[in-house]
Amino acid sequence: MTTGDLLYSDTEEALRDGVRQLFADRCPPEQVVRAYDPEPQDFSAVWRTLAAEMGVAGLLVPEALGGAGVGAREAAVVMEEIGRAVASVPFLSSAVLATVALLRSGETETVSALAGGELTATLVVPLSTAPGDRVAGVSHGADGLSGSVTSVAGAAQADVLVVPVAGADGLELHTVSRAADGVEVSPLRALDMTRPLANVRFSGVASARVGPAEGSIAEALETGAALLASEQLGVARWCFDTTLSYAKQRKQFGRLIGSYQALKHRLADLWFEVGAATAAARYAADACARGDDASVAAATAQAYCSGIAVHAAEECVQLHGGIGMTWEYPAHLYLKRAKSDQLALGTAYRHRARLAELVELGPI
Amino acid sequence: MSAGDLREQVREFLAAHDPAASDRLEFLRARFDAGLAWVHYPAGLGGQGLSRSLQPVADAEFAAAGAPTNRPERNGIGLGMAAPTILAYGSEEQKGRWLRPLWTGEEIWCQLFSEPGAGSDLASLATRAVPDGAEWVVNGQKVWTSSAHVARRALLVTRTDPDVPKHQGMTYFALDMTAPGVEVRPLRQITGEAEFNEVFLTDVRVPDANRLGPEGGGWRVATTTLNNERVAIGSQAGTPREGGIIGKVTEAWRNEPELRNPAMHDELMRLWVDAEVLRLAGERLRQQAASGQPGPEGAGMKVAFAHLAQAISGFDIELHAESGLHYDDWTMRRTEVVDLIGRGPGYRYLRARGNSIEGGTSEILRNTISERILGLPGEHRVDKDVAWKDLNR
Numbered sequence: 057m058t059t060g061d062l063l064y065s066d067t068e069e070a071l072r073d074g075v076r077q078l079f080a081d082r083c084p085p086e087q088v089v090r091a092y093d094p095e096p097q098d099f100s101a102v103w104r105t106l107a108a109e110m111g112v113a114g115l116l117v118p119e120a121l122g123g124a125g126v127g128a129r130e131a132a133v134v135m136e137e138i139g140r141a142v143a144s145v146p147f148l149s150s151a152v153l154a155t156v157a158l159l160r161s162g163e164t165e166t167v168s169a170l171a172g173g174e175l176t177a178t179l180v181v182p183l184s185t186a187p188g189d190r191v192a193g194v195s196h197g198a199d200g201l202s203g204s205v206t207s208v209a210g211a212a213q214a215d216v217l218v219v220p221v222a223g224a225d226g227l228e229l230h231t232v233s234r235a236a237d238g239v240e241v242s243p244l245r246a247l248d249m250t251r252p253l254a255n256v257r258f259s260g261v262a263s264a265r266v267g268p269a270e271g272s273i274a275e276a277l278e279t280g281a282a283l284l285a286s287e288q289l290g291v292a293r294w295c296f297d298t299t300l301s302y303a304k305q306r307k308q309f310g311r312l313i314g315s316y317q318a319l320k321h322r323l324a325d326l327w328f329e330v331g332a333a334t335a336a337a338r339y340a341a342d343a344c345a346r347g348d349d350a351s352v353a354a355a356t357a358q359a360y361c362s363g364i365a366v367h368a369a370e371e372c373v374q375l376h377g378g379i380g381m382t383w384e385y386p387a388h389l390y391l392k393r394a395k396s397d398q399l400a401l402g403t404a405y406r407h408r409a410r411l412a413e414l415v416e417l418g419p420i
Numbered sequence: 421m422s423a424g425d426l427r428e429q430v431r432e433f434l435a436a437h438d439p440a441a442s443d444r445l446e447f448l449r450a451r452f453d454a455g456l457a458w459v460h461y462p463a464g465l466g467g468q469g470l471s472r473s474l475q476p477v478a479d480a481e482f483a484a485a486g487a488p489t490n491r492p493e494r495n496g497i498g499l500g501m502a503a504p505t506i507l508a509y510g511s512e513e514q515k516g517r518w519l520r521p522l523w524t525g526e527e528i529w530c531q532l533f534s535e536p537g538a539g540s541d542l543a544s545l546a547t548r549a550v551p552d553g554a555e556w557v558v559n560g561q562k563v564w565t566s567s568a569h570v571a572r573r574a575l576l577v578t579r580t581d582p583d584v585p586k587h588q589g590m591t592y593f594a595l596d597m598t599a600p601g602v603e604v605r606p607l608r609q610i611t612g613e614a615e616f617n618e619v620f621l622t623d624v625r626v627p628d629a630n631r632l633g634p635e636g637g638g639w640r641v642a643t644t645t646l647n648n649e650r651v652a653i654g655s656q657a658g659t660p661r662e663g664g665i666i667g668k669v670t671e672a673w674r675n676e677p678e679l680r681n682p683a684m685h686d687e688l689m690r691l692w693v694d695a696e697v698l699r700l701a702g703e704r705l706r707q708q709a710a711s712g713q714p715g716p717e718g719a720g721m722k723v724a725f726a727h728l729a730q731a732i733s734g735f736d737i738e739l740h741a742e743s744g745l746h747y748d749d750w751t752m753r754r755t756e757v758v759d760l761i762g763r764g765p766g767y768r769y770l771r772a773r774g775n776s777i778e779g780g781t782s783e784i785l786r787n788t789i790s791e792r793i794l795g796l797p798g799e800h801r802v803d804k805d806v807a808w809k810d811l812n813r
Binding site: 057059061062063300303304311312314315317320321323324325327328331332333334335336338339356359360405408409411412415416417418419420 | 685690692701703708720721783790795
């Protein structure tokens with residue numbers, strides 16, 4: 057175990073600038089909030105630009121398969137910017153979860169199309185599934201796949217569903233076209249509508265078997281957990297930066313509210329937490345990229361960063377006073393993402409329990 | 421210079437100075453003179469102007485050869501605070517005179533900053549230094565001085581001009597602790613022992629040649645010392661995972677199954693995660709500041725370290741159940757080194773209370789962070805433009 061590079065390279069910063077600019081232009085907060093409308097805003101054009109034109113969908117895919125062949129450190133930077141903008145793009149569900157699951161199962165054709173942004177996919181598991189959780193899989197009969205999976209992220213945005221299937225010799229991975237007969241995707245009302253969830257039902261659906269799924273799903277979920285820490289970091293940074301600048305503008309009792317020690321000390325603590333979350337998230341991304349200490353790093357980063365994002369978002373609402381409670385001000389978008397991210401890919405409790413096993417401190 | 425070149429240089433030095441056959445001090449002095457003491461220091465002062473990140477390479481090579489160390493744990497203030505302050509503000513003559521015996525450990529340093537009436541508000545300090553020819557005459561009382569009873573020299577901040585506002589009228593010296601008029605008395609702490617002291621200064625004569633920085637410029641010099649202090653306290657380079665006091669708790673959890681209980685398991689892992697993330701945050705800070713001087717950022721590490729040490733040591737006592745009621749030793753001793761790991765949970769718990777007080781209270785450091793890093797408005801200061809002698813002290 058070595059503690060690698062916890063900073064950002066110039067290339068990573070350049071990637072960040074590009075993604076940040078795209079979100080600033082195409083999905084500012086007043087657009088993002090429309091994800092909550094009865095007819096939600098369609099952000100697929102933003103995703104197409106990001107995935108296909110900017111090549112971001114292929115960051116985790118080797119060059120030989122049409123990807124960028126860079127790795128988790130760069131994907132983590134994209135996740136930070138997605139968090140910072142609460143952008144509604146299926147990067148985690150398609151470019152991370154589905155892509156890694158297929159890659160590790162040895163699939164190449166769909167992976168190439170995903171890397172090029174021609175197709176979008178999702179891994180059909182509940183978003184709350186933690187790395188190492190048992191995944192049941194839908195059943196496979198003579199007429200194809202049958203069963204349902206609840207709370208799947210990015211299903212309505214996907215062309216391809218990557219489905220864990222209970223096979224005779226254990227869990228298998230299949231691919232299914234979302235447009236296939238017998239596939240029913242029912243969008244859910246979610247706490248965080250910027251990461252759309254849906255229930256997926258299969259009623260005798262034709263599928264293509266990819267291969268055994270046990271290891272590849274676990275690896276996809278672990279990579280997802282490692283990178284989700286960077287999204288949480290991005291959420292926390294926006295909340296901190298925004299709250300700090302508000303504390304420097306808003307006056308009460310004839311003074312800036314940021315001059316009161318009660319607020320200064322809270323902001324000082326939050327500043328440290330965001331810095332520490334940066335170290336944890338960078339370490340998780342770097343460890344994932346190097347394949348060294350990756351499981352411990354991912355669980356540690358999730359256990360830490362998920363709580364920091366929620367804390368930052370809650371402080372953001374509180375220190376903005378009444379404005380923080382309004383629909384018009386974007387703080388609520390971050391609170392909803394942060395709280396939902398706390399459950400995504402396993403709660404901090406779950407990650408601490410897993411960590412205990414990894415470092416030989418449990419189970420009790 | 422590459423790590424390989426440096427390794428080669430150390431090997432050549434070791435070939436010429438067999439650690440087993442050399443006198444300990446002679447060996448350390450020769451290592452200093454060869455520029456292998458602290459490689460990022462300038463040539464002639466124990467270093468050769470290399471990157472700070474190369475130091476562990478040299479240290480590892482010496483350790484592998486079984487070479488004697490300069491026992492850095494005995495001279496934390498000297499190495500962590502005095503040396504960078506001397507390097508930044510000392511004259512060439514002063515650097516040449518002080519840095520070598522400091523590094524070899526021949527001269528332990530302590531820090532005469534706080535006073536009974538000047539704690540968090542250090543700049544209000546009252547110890548007077550009055551010029552007398554080529555010397556200064558110092559009178560006053562300092563307190564909370566760790567290692568004063570073993571120190572040969574001290575970093576001393578004094579009031580030299582009472583007629584200007586407090587930050588402007590201070591002057592910084594290096595004090596010879598053996599000078600007539602220096603009296604050191606132990607202060608017994610809540611742990612039973614006496615790490616620190618009160619120091620009475622009565623007509624102590626300090627040569628002007630021992631002044632650091634300009635007359636009236638003491639506050640700036642003191643700030644350099646304090647920034648280094650927070651880095652020294654808040655993070656130890658290269659601490660391994662489960663290093664520090666979290667390692668005592670995990671060791672107990674693994675080795676004493678009868679102590680385990682389900683309700684404490686999640687709390688243990690919370691502390692484990694906080695300790696690991698603090699380790700990574702310290703590592704990241706070092707990567708950012710690989711070459712630069714420590715700034716106020718170290719204050720964040722120090723606040724977090726204190727909070728965590730207190731949480732872990734409190735948990736440690738509870739974890740030990742019945743034996744948590746015991747205490748290993750109440751004997752009054754004047755200690756030179758704080759031994760957190762070698763002592764019992766009760767000692768660690770009590771000693772950790774000091775972590776959020778020593779070297780700047782966590783409350784003051786949160787002000788430092790919010791004002792100097794975040795740019796928030798300063799605290800209301802009624803004394804800023806008032807001459808020191810007119811302050812309501």
